[in-house]
Amino acid sequence: MNLIDRVAYTNRLAGRSAAEKTLFALGMLVLALVLPPMPGDVVVLAVMTTAALAVARVPLRTYAKLIAGPLFFLAFGVLPLLVSVGVGGDGLVSLGLASGGAELALRVTLRSLAGVSCLLFLSLSTPVPQILAVLRTVRTPAVVTEVALLIYRFIWVFVDTVGAIRTAQASRLGYRTWRSSYRSLAMMSATFFGQTLQRARAMDHGLQARNWQGELVVLDHRAATTALGLLVVLVVQAGTVAAVVAWSVA
Amino acid sequence: MSEEALAAEGLRFSYDGGAVALDGLDLVVRAGRRHALVGANGAGKTTLLLHLNGTLRPHRGAVRVNGAPGQYSRRGLTAWRQAVGLVFQNPEDQLFAGTVFQDVSFGPLNLGLSAADAHARVEAALEALDIAPLAERPTHMLSFGQKKRAAIAGAVAMRPDVLVIDEPLAGLDPSGAEHLLAVLRRLHEDGTTLVIATHDMSLAYEWADEVSVLRAGRVVASGAADDVMTDAESLRECGLRVPWVLEVEVALRVAGVFRGQRPSLRSRRELVAAAAAAGVSAEEAPTA
Numbered sequence: 195m196n197l198i199d200r201v202a203y204t205n206r207l208a209g210r211s212a213a214e215k216t217l218f219a220l221g222m223l224v225l226a227l228v229l230p231p232m233p234g235d236v237v238v239l240a241v242m243t244t245a246a247l248a249v250a251r252v253p254l255r256t257y258a259k260l261i262a263g264p265l266f267f268l269a270f271g272v273l274p275l276l277v278s279v280g281v282g283g284d285g286l287v288s289l290g291l292a293s294g295g296a297e298l299a300l301r302v303t304l305r306s307l308a309g310v311s312c313l314l315f316l317s318l319s320t321p322v323p324q325i326l327a328v329l330r331t332v333r334t335p336a337v338v339t340e341v342a343l344l345i346y347r348f349i350w351v352f353v354d355t356v357g358a359i360r361t362a363q364a365s366r367l368g369y370r371t372w373r374s375s376y377r378s379l380a381m382m383s384a385t386f387f388g389q390t391l392q393r394a395r396a397m398d399h400g401l402q403a404r405n406w407q408g409e410l411v412v413l414d415h416r417a418a419t420t421a422l423g424l425l426v427v428l429v430v431q432a433g434t435v436a437a438v439v440a441w442s443v444a
Numbered sequence: 445m446s447e448e449a450l451a452a453e454g455l456r457f458s459y460d461g462g463a464v465a466l467d468g469l470d471l472v473v474r475a476g477r478r479h480a481l482v483g484a485n486g487a488g489k490t491t492l493l494l495h496l497n498g499t500l501r502p503h504r505g506a507v508r509v510n511g512a513p514g515q516y517s518r519r520g521l522t523a524w525r526q527a528v529g530l531v532f533q534n535p536e537d538q539l540f541a542g543t544v545f546q547d548v549s550f551g552p553l554n555l556g557l558s559a560a561d562a563h564a565r566v567e568a569a570l571e572a573l574d575i576a577p578l579a580e581r582p583t584h585m586l587s588f589g590q591k592k593r594a595a596i597a598g599a600v601a602m603r604p605d606v607l608v609i610d611e612p613l614a615g616l617d618p619s620g621a622e623h624l625l626a627v628l629r630r631l632h633e634d635g636t637t638l639v640i641a642t643h644d645m646s647l648a649y650e651w652a653d654e655v656s657v658l659r660a661g662r663v664v665a666s667g668a669a670d671d672v673m674t675d676a677e678s679l680r681e682c683g684l685r686v687p688w689v690l691e692v693e694v695a696l697r698v699a700g701v702f703r704g705q706r707p708s709l710r711s712r713r714e715l716v717a718a719a720a721a722a723g724v725s726a727e728e729a730p731t732a
Contacts, residue, residue: 199582321542321582322542326542343540347540347541347583393536393537396537397537399494399537400532400540401540401550402499403529403531403532404525404550404551404554404602405551407522410540412547413566
């Protein structure tokens, strides 16, 4: 989370219009789902990783670390597709390669990876507040964007709080043994709950002091969406489709 | 005598089932002044501040804003909070938005200003707090001092008549503290009435025109800083001490280094300058 956030604010596309980046990522996501996995998703995957690594200049290590998580789940998810377990007429359990399993597994893998690459591009190139600003422009209900904003904001507050409590506990040897670790963790949860309520109340006072009217309105001081930017997005997306068609025909 | 900007009369308040936090508190803050509320921990400073902008409603007594009783209706509170800006001790309690710019824009937009006007207000506030370069910085990537200034900018952007700040210097390093004091000086010169709550006696002595001493939910002494801060005995009863600058000045007068009747030195800088002028150098400075 911390990692994603830092990259989102410092990557080379950070200053570009969030609408352009969102349009690009979501458009490519639609293509990834609509085009045939072979070669469609291969092309989408290639375009999106290039966009993230070469254009936004996300460090390779960061990217690898972040894609490792989904890959892990994918590996376990695909396994049942490859293998078929059957119970024969003689009551014996048989284990074998599922017919057509390999192809299905490949398709699932490609599609998932292509989809993940689209979302990774968006989350690594665009800070959350900017994404929320885009959501507001397209008239997402305020409740949704506000809750998302507060969650985002409070993740950082809570990370600090938990870190501070943990340090305080550890410096009094609260994590020396398994037993004490469990106890410390339980105490931390209890403390954290109380602190959360207190924080919420304080935040409520803080918002009231600035005349909160029930809506978290803010000015988005953001990069303008340009015709050129939109054109680039469309050209890349059209190019993706063209490449897929050309590949399929060849 | 200048007009009253903010006043409390006989405020009584206790938290749900808790002990009495305010116990018949009276206070007058005059327009254009720098007013310090001093008191030990638990004296009721923060509870009082929450009354001064209408967040908490007293069980008895009343708060007056610019001479008129504070209205707790929706409309009344809107006007009240425009007139009285409040900054909490912990900036984390106030910053909610993704970036500094967004956060500071919250108050002006709530006043119903147009985007263009709000934009101008935000830029002016960021300028006033010297944090214009941080506008696009995410709030969670700021240092504590920067968060503090962002929180104050959020209040300043609403252009309040009275700005109330809880422990303005707590947690700031010396240069950060000096910087913030300079900001407060500018706000004051621009005509904002300033109220701070603190238990930093040196700060109150150096900074304030007027001081009110809180003890157990009451104002037990109030007046010009020179009068209130020199009353060692009453201060001690309130769990407070005379500012060290004053203590040193008195000691030097007793030792015959300084002449004159009334204490007049408010800050470390003034004290050092006066000592140097009286011929005390660092080597021969009297030791306790």
